[in-house]
Amino acid sequence: MSHLRWGRWLLALPMAVLALATVYPLAFTLNVAMKTRREYVLDRFSLADALRFDNIGAAWNSVGMARYLANSVGVVTASVLLLLLFGSMAGFALSQLRFRGSSVLFLCCLAALFVPFQVIMVPLARVMADAGLVDTYPGLVLAYVAQFLPFTIFLMTSYYRTIPTEIIDAARIDGNSVYGVYRRIMLPLGTPALLSVGILDALFCWNDVLIALLLMPSAEHRTLMVGVTSLRGQYSDDIPTFASGVLIAAVPVLVIYLFLQRQIADGVAAGATKG
Amino acid sequence: MPVDEATPAVRPAPTGPARRAGSGSRATPRRGRGGRRSERLAPYVLLAPALLILLLLRFWPLLLGVNFSFTGDGERDGSAVGLANYLELARDPLFLGALRNVGLLVLLLPVAVAIPGLLATFIYLRVPGHRLYRSVYFFPAVLSPVIVGAIFNLLLAFDGPLNALLGGVGLGPVDWLGDPDVAMFVVVGVHVWATFGMALVVFLAGFATLDASLLDAARVDGASLPQTIRHVIVPSLSRTIQFVVVTTMIGMLTSMFGLLYVMTSGGPEGSTYLPEYYIWIQQGQLNRPALASAASTVLFLIMLVVGLLQISLLRRAVREA
Numbered sequence: 081m082s083h084l085r086w087g088r089w090l091l092a093l094p095m096a097v098l099a100l101a102t103v104y105p106l107a108f109t110l111n112v113a114m115k116t117r118r119e120y121v122l123d124r125f126s127l128a129d130a131l132r133f134d135n136i137g138a139a140w141n142s143v144g145m146a147r148y149l150a151n152s153v154g155v156v157t158a159s160v161l162l163l164l165l166f167g168s169m170a171g172f173a174l175s176q177l178r179f180r181g182s183s184v185l186f187l188c189c190l191a192a193l194f195v196p197f198q199v200i201m202v203p204l205a206r207v208m209a210d211a212g213l214v215d216t217y218p219g220l221v222l223a224y225v226a227q228f229l230p231f232t233i234f235l236m237t238s239y240y241r242t243i244p245t246e247i248i249d250a251a252r253i254d255g256n257s258v259y260g261v262y263r264r265i266m267l268p269l270g271t272p273a274l275l276s277v278g279i280l281d282a283l284f285c286w287n288d289v290l291i292a293l294l295l296m297p298s299a300e301h302r303t304l305m306v307g308v309t310s311l312r313g314q315y316s317d318d319i320p321t322f323a324s325g326v327l328i329a330a331v332p333v334l335v336i337y338l339f340l341q342r343q344i345a346d347g348v349a350a351g352a353t354k355g
Numbered sequence: 356m357p358v359d360e361a362t363p364a365v366r367p368a369p370t371g372p373a374r375r376a377g378s379g380s381r382a383t384p385r386r387g388r389g390g391r392r393s394e395r396l397a398p399y400v401l402l403a404p405a406l407l408i409l410l411l412l413r414f415w416p417l418l419l420g421v422n423f424s425f426t427g428d429g430e431r432d433g434s435a436v437g438l439a440n441y442l443e444l445a446r447d448p449l450f451l452g453a454l455r456n457v458g459l460l461v462l463l464l465p466v467a468v469a470i471p472g473l474l475a476t477f478i479y480l481r482v483p484g485h486r487l488y489r490s491v492y493f494f495p496a497v498l499s500p501v502i503v504g505a506i507f508n509l510l511l512a513f514d515g516p517l518n519a520l521l522g523g524v525g526l527g528p529v530d531w532l533g534d535p536d537v538a539m540f541v542v543v544g545v546h547v548w549a550t551f552g553m554a555l556v557v558f559l560a561g562f563a564t565l566d567a568s569l570l571d572a573a574r575v576d577g578a579s580l581p582q583t584i585r586h587v588i589v590p591s592l593s594r595t596i597q598f599v600v601v602t603t604m605i606g607m608l609t610s611m612f613g614l615l616y617v618m619t620s621g622g623p624e625g626s627t628y629l630p631e632y633y634i635w636i637q638q639g640q641l642n643r644p645a646l647a648s649a650a651s652t653v654l655f656l657i658m659l660v661v662g663l664l665q666i667s668l669l670r671r672a673v674r675e676a
């Protein structure tokens with residue numbers, strides 16, 4: 081038994097080193113953001129001598145971060161709400177209702193999972209341009225919905241499959257239409273799944289850069305992640321301000337992770353075990 | 356909510372069971388034609404928004420793109436050029452380099468799967484601090500590749516901290532992102548750093564279904580850790596491992612754009628091109644949408660092989676659920 085105990089501690093060492101390697105890059109960035117330029121050039125590793133927020137303020141004010149942040153929040157919110165609405169509607173129909181063609185339609189949704197964005201981005205840009213949706217918020221929202229809908233439908237379908245048919249039958253006997261069942265039964269019962277799928281969808285949309293780069297060319301329409309990519313050129317000689325900009329962009333996600341890490345990890349695991 | 360009915364509560368459910376249940380006094384089973392049809396159409400109405408979006412913005416562009424790849428760019432826009440785009444791809448050193456890098460990813464795949472697999476095993480065996488490790492390891496997975504790339508730009512800069520550290524112990528500076536022989540490995544390494552937490556969580560979900568008595572039996576029989584992994588854990592988790600292999604491969608092929616865009620822009624000397632980056636450059640920067648479409652089609656064929664494998668896994672999983 082003691083032999084096993086030693087073995088465990090031996091394993092814990094490389095794991096601790098790796099944990100450090102996971103956290104260090106962000107801690108380093110935080111530290112740099114607190115330093116003055118002079119401090120950084122003189123010694124990259126020393127701790128900042130004070131909690132200094134001027135760099136963060138400078139990054140926030142100078143590169144339109146506030147605007148980018150607002151763009152991201154708006155686009156992500158709209159996208160996630162639509163994803164959850166359409167995803168739960170489709171998931172309910174595919175899991176609980178019997179109708180002609182249901183299995184074919186389910187396969188269609190499943191097949192869409194395997195059409196990566198890179199494969200369709202050129203023609204999609206043209207379709208969007210023809211529809212006059214390039215460089216508009218609805219266009220970007222629509223692109224995000226299309227991108228993450230298959231995943232959302234898939235998870236909602238597998239979740240709704242676990243709800244016993246008797247509940248729906250009972251609600252029908254009580255006089256609910258199919259739509260009434262969706263609104264009064266499936267939406268409330270689906271809350272846990274809607275929450276974890278919603279968080280994942282929000283992360284996906286928030287972290288995207290390729291779709292936003294492709295469909296939102298003008299500077300004032302940039303999302304926060306696209307804004308981050310432009311920091312480099314602007315602050316190549318001012319590393320502390322650069323680090324501050326990166327940090328500003330990372331904070332919302334980190335806060336969400338601190339509070340919702342259980343749900344996020346569970347969502348990923350559910351995506352894996354159910355599909 | 357566009358599909359919500361105005362007065363669903365007062366209308367009786369027009370299905371058989373409702374009548375047989377004979378809740379007579381309340382449910383006056385008036386099976387109005389319109390109501391019945393609306394009920395029968397309900398599944399399609401519920402699916403309509405999703406199907407419309409998928410059809411217009413996924414499947415239609417896919418067809419359009421394949422069609423596109425057989426037409427010309429610029430002056431020959433819209434006219435058929437046969438296989439010219441594909442032939443150009445086959446001669447383009449940048450695209451060939453991108454394919455070579457795909458090969459490199461396939462070679463590195465076992466490492467990218469083994470790292471989270473081993474770590475999940477240790478966490479499952481309750482290494483001291485296992486709960487903390489679980490949440491620490493997962494956290495880079497929630498960061499955007501753009502942020503991860505920017506942070507590593509900082510750490511790996513030629514005059515940056517990592518080289519300063521190496522210099523401190525007498526090792527020459529390495530041009531992490533500027534040396535064509537090194538850069539791709541660095542980018543893949545950063546990608547693995549950022550995503551191994553995802554695979555780790557999936558592995559742990561697999562471990563949750565593992566029969567603990569098998570592990571106890573192995574321990575009683577005096578099996579060493581490597582033996583236990585090889586003869587107990589790997590066979591019991593074969594489905595999870597398959598799944599992680601496929602998703603890790605798809606992740607490498609489709610979610611490294613942010614890193615490439617921020618860290619190397621495909622350079623140095625085009626050594627860090629992947630198909631997705633090539634498509635982006637041809638479409639967005641060089642205005643060669645038809646050529647980009649041909650590259651997309653090639654990428655799609657690569658993904659199809661990976662994807663078909665995954666579909667079979669998914670369908671099995673769905674049936675078991």
